[in-house]
Amino acid sequence: MSEKLGFIGLGIMGGGMAANLVRAGFDVTVWNRTASKMAPVTDLGASAAGSPREVAERSTVVLICVADTPDVVAVTEGPDGILAGLSPGSLVVDHSTISPSETRRLAGMAEEAGGSWLDGPVSGGSEGAELGTLSIMVGGEASDLERVRPYLDAMGKTITHVGPVGSGQMVKLVNQVLVVVNMQAACEALLLADAGGLDLETALSALTGGAANSWMLANRGPQMIVRDWRPGFTIDLQQKDIRLVLEAGDELGVPLPTTGLVFQLYRSLQHRGLGSEGQHALVKALEHMMGAEVGEAPE
């Protein structure tokens, strides 16, 4: 028999992930800080709780997908947090992208409460969350992963055990180096294609069929050429991830020059008030240098 699941954080990612759990027939209790965002998932059959603590009291497996490290701390600790309601033997799976060292601290607290913790950050964008095709990078005990594998299978296509607690977050930081460097490459490439007078849709079709393709080019390129800046992933959250990458690089003495450059370009966009736009609006930083714009907004 399946366990009682709890899901905390129904944003762009969590909303799609929780919906896929409900659609797969699991018993899911949800909580979101902004209560109105629970409606799409409760309409599918999930029940709503009044706090993270209540979710934990009603669940044997609690999944989290909130924004940043302090936000995971906020829903985990304190009188209304998950740990206050966690029963011995319960398991927490954190799908947010947060600090590996803070993850290890929170896992220790869950253990003290008689439970356990897996870090399971995800990759695959809002599209992957909606379609249930995410890649989930799991750190923690292998037996804990086997326990939750049926639930992760409902949300993802590639579920990989990458090592002890904290390793999932570390792999995700490595993932983010590739994401932002590919994003930067896609922006530079499309700006050059446009300046060279190419039809951008045709150029994209040729480029995505060859060795230069990337997820960013294939999924965000089409948005960029019609100047659609709606976020699958916001600049503010992308910047949070790069900060975690650069902190880890600093701690470990690893040079990350291109990642550092992208951090500075995103910072300039945040100063222009664009932090809530999609991460592909990175091209606007290059447009600013050039005094020209890529693509055309649809009429």
Ligand code: NAP
């Ligand atoms: P989002 O749409 O901004 O959603 C953030 C969620 O966190 C919302 O439910 C928000 O609640 C909640 N939250 C934030 N601070 C909170 C706090 N202090 N207490 C309680 N709840 C809080 O972000 P997202 O794109 O879904 O991203 C969620 C996580 O997945 C992040 O760690 C992100 O890095 C990671 N991720 C995102 C993507 C992507 O493509 N979007 C891909 C891979 C991984 P409210 O509704 O009340 O604001």
